[in-house]
Amino acid sequence: xxxxxxxxxxxxxxxxxxxxxxxxxxxxxxxxxxxxxxxxxxxxxxxxxxxxxxxxxxxxxxxxxxxxxxxxxxxxxxxxxxxxxxxxxxxxxxxxxxxxxxxxxxxxxxxxxxxxxxxxxxxxxxxxxxxxxxxxxxxxxxxxxxxxxxxxxxxxxxxxxxxxxxxxxxxxxxxxxxxxxxxxxxxxxxxxxxxxxxxxxxxxxxxx
Amino acid sequence: xxxxxxxxxxxxxxxxxxxxxxxxxxxxxxxxxxxxxxxxxxxxxxxxxxxxxxxxxxxxxxxxxxxxxxxxxxxxxxxxxxxxxxxxxxxxxxxxxxxxxxxxxxxxxxxxxxxxxxxxxxxxxxxxxxxxxxxxxxxxxxxxxxxxxxxxxxxxxxxxxxxxxxxxxxxxxxxxxxxxxxxxxxxx
Numbered sequence: 324x325x326x327x328x329x330x331x332x333x334x335x336x337x338x339x340x341x342x343x344x345x346x347x348x349x350x351x352x353x354x355x356x357x358x359x360x361x362x363x364x365x366x367x368x369x370x371x372x373x374x375x376x377x378x379x380x381x382x383x384x385x386x387x388x389x390x391x392x393x394x395x396x397x398x399x400x401x402x403x404x405x406x407x408x409x410x411x412x413x414x415x416x417x418x419x420x421x422x423x424x425x426x427x428x429x430x431x432x433x434x435x436x437x438x439x440x441x442x443x444x445x446x447x448x449x450x451x452x453x454x455x456x457x458x459x460x461x462x463x464x465x466x467x468x469x470x471x472x473x474x475x476x477x478x479x480x481x482x483x484x485x486x487x488x489x490x491x492x493x494x495x496x497x498x499x500x501x502x503x504x505x506x507x508x509x510x511x512x513x514x515x516x517x518x519x520x521x522x523x524x525x526x527x528x529x530x531x
Numbered sequence: 532x533x534x535x536x537x538x539x540x541x542x543x544x545x546x547x548x549x550x551x552x553x554x555x556x557x558x559x560x561x562x563x564x565x566x567x568x569x570x571x572x573x574x575x576x577x578x579x580x581x582x583x584x585x586x587x588x589x590x591x592x593x594x595x596x597x598x599x600x601x602x603x604x605x606x607x608x609x610x611x612x613x614x615x616x617x618x619x620x621x622x623x624x625x626x627x628x629x630x631x632x633x634x635x636x637x638x639x640x641x642x643x644x645x646x647x648x649x650x651x652x653x654x655x656x657x658x659x660x661x662x663x664x665x666x667x668x669x670x671x672x673x674x675x676x677x678x679x680x681x682x683x684x685x686x687x688x689x690x691x692x693x694x695x696x697x698x699x700x701x702x703x704x705x706x707x708x709x710x711x712x713x714x715x716x717x718x719x
Contacts, residue, residue: 332700336674338681367707371675373653374660379566380580383558383587387551397595 326350326357335364540600547594554594558587561604564677565611571672572615572665582618586611605683608673612687652713659709667702674699 333339334347351358539560545553565586570579589610597606660668673679673687684695 329696329700332703336681336699363707363711364703367703367710368675370652370656370710370713371660371671371706373649374656374676375653376563376567376676377570377576379563379583380576383562383584384555385551385558385587385591 326354328360331357331361332364335361335368539603543594543597543600543603546591547597554591561607562587565607568608568672568677569611569615571660571676572612572669573618574661578618582611582614585614589614602686605679605686608677608679608683608687609689612669652710655710655713659706662709663702663705667698667705670695670698671702671706 330339330343330347334344339347351361537556539557542553542557546557562583566579566583569582569586570576573579573582586607590607593610597603660671663671669688670684673684674681679687681692681695685692688695
């Protein structure tokens with residue numbers, strides 16, 4: 324370790340980290356110049372301490388004067404802000420802000436037009452200057468798009484139902500035909516059975 | 532070790548809630564140190580006392596802004612530093628505050644008296660401190676007499692640690708040269 328006036332002063336001011344301090348201790352044992360310089364600095368520091376600290380000539384004290392008291396709302400605010408609940412408060416405030424913003428910016432509900440005002444459309448226009456596309460126009464377009472979508476969906480469902488009904492009808496016809504064929508076969512079977520009763524029974528050895 | 536039934540942090544918390552009693556107790560613990568700091572950078576007892584009162588009033592009004600109670604001392608001294616330099620600017624607005632010198636040291640700083648050091652040494656020290664620049668003198672006061680760490684000094688003076696060290700070490704070299712003849716005789 325080489326001689327360093329800065330390190331010596333850091334050492335004197337107790338601003339050296341422990342490993343550096345130990346290294347300098349080792350260096351000082353073998354360096355008379357640095358020891359002399361450190362002694363001179365210590366003498367200077369001791370001389371500076373010859374100046375006494377003075378007593379304050381007049382003690383300072385404050386009285387509970389409302390002029391110097393913080394306003395009640397400021398104390399409340401400080402207490403709230405210093406409390407662990409502040410995060411919850413901030414979250415609630417942000418949520419409220421978001422709800423208010425959403426409420427203020429969303430389109431006017433259709434129910435507004437049902438108010439008993441003599442001319443609701445004119446009233447709205449008078450209150451709110453017409454923007455590039457009014458809220459009512461946006462709502463009308465939304466309604467139109469929804470109606471189109473619902474109609475298309477309804478028509479598609481109707482087609483499917485019609486196909487199902489047609490299919491069922493076809494199946495019913497086939498079943499009807501099958502029932503008729505079955506009826507014919509049953510009748511034929513009955514006739515055959517009756518005819519078998521009317522015919523003479525052959526006797527054993529009846530061949531002549 | 533001195534046992535304190537109530538720590539500064541507790542007093543700061545209570546004072547921030549409006550307890551004047553707690554704040555007065557806090558003031559009683561710090562007023563002498565702040566007064567002596569201001570006395571050594573202004574060199575005038577009246578100014579130092581007036582400034583000390585202003586410092587504690589301002590500190591009370593802003594106590595709620597102090598987030599880290601452990602940083603109370605540097606925060607308080609920062610206010611004291613600002614108050615002192617604000618006074619310097621008001622008195623001599625046309626000159627550079629850094630070039631300003633305190634008033635006659637003998638009026639502000641007590642030398643000798645009941646000190647264990649000879650009066651000759653105390654006078655020499657007061658004179659040597661007077662010859663330092665205001666920045667160097669303040670660095671010596673904060674480190675040697677008030678015992679702040681470099682980082683705290685940097686916070687109080689609002690400058691980098693390297694600047695603080697440079698000011699202090701230059702001052703120490705000057706004081707070492709100035710006081711060498713008398714300190715060798717007076718300090719043993």
